[in-house]
Amino acid sequence: MTLPSIEVHGLTKRFGSFTALDKLDLKLEGGKCVGFLGPNGAGKTTTLKMLTDMIFPTEGECFLNGISVQRERKRAMESAGVLIESPEIYPSLTATQALRMVAELRNMSREEQNARIPAILEEVKMADWADQKVGKYSKGMKQRLNIAAALVPDPEIVILDEPATGLDPRGMAEVRSIVRDLKKHDRLIFMSSHILAEVTDVCDEVALINHGKLLFYDTLDNVTARFSSGQSSMDASFAHPVSEETLRGKLDGNPDLVKYEQLDPRRFRLSFKGGLPAQGRLLRQLSGEELELVSFQESKSVLEEIYLSQIEKGD
Amino acid sequence: MPSWKQALTLAQYQLRDYVFSRRFILMMALVAIIGAILTAVVGYFRPAAFLESSGAFYAIFWGGGVTVVIVFAGVIFGGDAIAGEFQNKTGYFLMGQPIRRATVYVGKYLAAFVAAFTAVVFFAVLLLGNGAYYFGAGAFTATFLASFVLAIVYLLALLGATFLFSSLFKTSTYATLVVAVLFLFGFMLIQDLISGLVHTTPWYILTYADSIIGGIFNTSCASSPGTHTCTMPGPGGGFTQTVTNATIPEGVGIMLAYFVITSVLGLVSFEREEFS
Incomplete structure (x- = not known):
């Protein structure tokens, strides 16, 4: 059995004199989730649109499971479920009718449709709205239905462009849960996102793009090992105002502490080396009765730190 | 799945969207x-020109009315058919499926055609009801059937042109406005200017061809197909004027040419349009 794959070769897109994407080469293979990161205008959506033949490359070519999207759109797209730019569905259709349309366009039998569509609507928490017209849906509900539409054909490849856009925090958590479930079926998921916590949570690998150029593509572990400064940063909050002198006195002699800054009278940001063991030592030092520590949380995730440093470097 | 089957599937769902939408109700209204209005005017004033024969009745009532109905149907169902896919983002949903752009275009054309055809049939039913009232069984003539077929050919051509304009724009409003202005006033104005000022036959304008829908009834010199020297009413016994109308084969040829050329151009335009 061949593994699902997405390949792009020398993919370039120019809009007049502006180069949105510059000779992108990328090969994703196997059942996994790859997060596609980058700031606004970096070229993420442009890449995904060319992967699905919504826009045309100035140079280069894209392949889904080895089939050229530019030369054989229909055949290439058969293996893919796609959600790009929060699409709209004909407002007079119900959720069930919209998914039936997708199923029929993909030549699914009536039996398959009857089994799969209610299950998918259940999965995206839209079962109660199955027979309501799409025109009445909120933005979040439409997005769930779009995710459902991408999953109707049980695709080997899933391409998602910021799937949590427009969803409330509960909806975002549900999308994460859906994406995690998708991974169980050996699918290749390529997902662009602004939400680093979402990528850290569900993705195995990450590709970072800026100004149309790929900065890196690797597993999350390798990316952390390659680019992390080795420093962690925690925000400590206290029940009462704490002076800098008091904190300095409390942490005096801690070999892991690199620096600290006072965010407000009750909060400090502490940067330290040494990973989790050092974090534990720091917490023990702060948690005595004297200071009344009330919270101790990560101020930036490792991925966020890497993201910001790499983007700044590129700028 | 074969593309023709996908086109039919898409047409079926698009049609369902039309039928349950306000635009369909608006069209039927x-x-x-x-x-x-036509029923009331004819019923109240009983104009002799209308009622001298069933042919005259159809030439004016049907020939004049159905072209307006077809233009409205074209604007309402075709004006934003392709542009709306970009503006309303429904195209992003369709393009996520394994489907050719040409299939999307054809499917949407079929849906618009069936919806517009329904409106034309509704108008024909209203008209035949009037015809039956005034002329009894003699109202159902073979010439009316032939005229109905010509109207459908005109519908094919007009929708082809409408889809072309729709595929040239990414904004529904522009597309609808251009189609409405062109077909309700623009083409007729150009046609009048060309024939009145330059004295050449504007055979390349679609509205020139649509005169055969009423002209087929052959009830007046001025509207009959072909070139005639007609006596026009006016002071002092009137005047003579040479009138050129499209012949039936010419009219059909122009309409089919419009259908084929605009469909090909529209398809090419849609194939090259980016969802950006």
Whole structure:
């Protein structure tokens, strides 16, 4: 059995004199989730649109499971479920009718449709709205239905462009849960996102793009090992105002502490080396009765730190 | 799945969207209003020109009315058919499927055609009801059937042109406005200017060809197909004028040429349009 794959070769897109994407080469293979990161205008959506033949490359070519999207759109797209730019569905259709349309366009039998569509609507928490017209849906509900539409054909490849856009925090958590479930079926998921916590949570690998150029593509572990400064940063909050002198006195002699800054009278940001063991030592030092520590949380995730440093470097 | 089957599937769902939308109700209401106004005017004033024969009745009532109905149907169902896919983002949903752009275009054309055809049939039913009232069984003539077929050919051509304009724009409003202005006033104005000022036959304008829908009834010199020298009413016994109308084969040829050329150009335009 061949593994699902997405390949792009020398993919370039120019809009007049502006180069949105510059000779992108990328090969994703196997059942996994790859997060596609980058700031606004970096070229993420442009890449995904060319992967699905919504826009045309100035140079280069894209392949889904080895089939050229530019030369054989229909055949290439058969293996893919796609959600790009929060699409709209004909407002007079119900959720069930919209998914039936997708199923029929993909030549699914009536039996398959009857089994799969209610299950998918259940999965995206839209079962109660199955027979309501799409025109009445909120933005979040439409997005769930779009995710459902991408999953109707049980695709080997899933391409998602910021799937949590427009969803409330509960909806975002549900999308994460859906994406995690998708991974169980050996699918290749390529997902662009602004939400680093979402990528850290569900993705195995990450590709970072800026100004149309790929900065890196690797597993999350390798990316952390390659680019992390080795420093962690925690925000400590206290029940009462704490002076800098008091904190300095409390942490005096801690070999892991690199620096600290006072965010407000009750909060400090502490940067330290040494990973989790050092974090534990720091917490023990702060948690005595004297200071009344009330919270101790990560101020930036490792991925966020890497993201910001790499983007700044590129700028 | 074969592309033709996908086109039919898409047409079926698009049609369902049309039928349950306000635009379909609006179209049917427009047809009912046009039919009601004509029915009331003929019923109240009983103009001799209308009622001298069933042919004269159809030439004016049907020939004049159905072209307006078809233009409205084209604007309402075709004006934003392709542009709306970009503006409303429904195209992003369709393009996520394994489907050719040409299939999307054809499917949407079929849906618009069936919806517009329904409006034309509704108008024909209203008209035949009037015809039956005034002329009894003699109202159902073979010439009317032939005229109905010509109207459908005109519908094919007009929708082809409408889809072309729709595929040239990414904004529904522009597309709808251009189609409405062109077909309701623009083409007729150009046609009058060309024939009146330059004295050449504007055979390349679609509205020149649509005269055969009423002209087929051959009830007046001025509207009959072909070139005639007609006596026009006016002071002092009137005047003579040479009138050139499209012949039936010419009219059909122009309409089919419009259908084929605009469909090909529209398809090419849609194939090259980016969802950006």
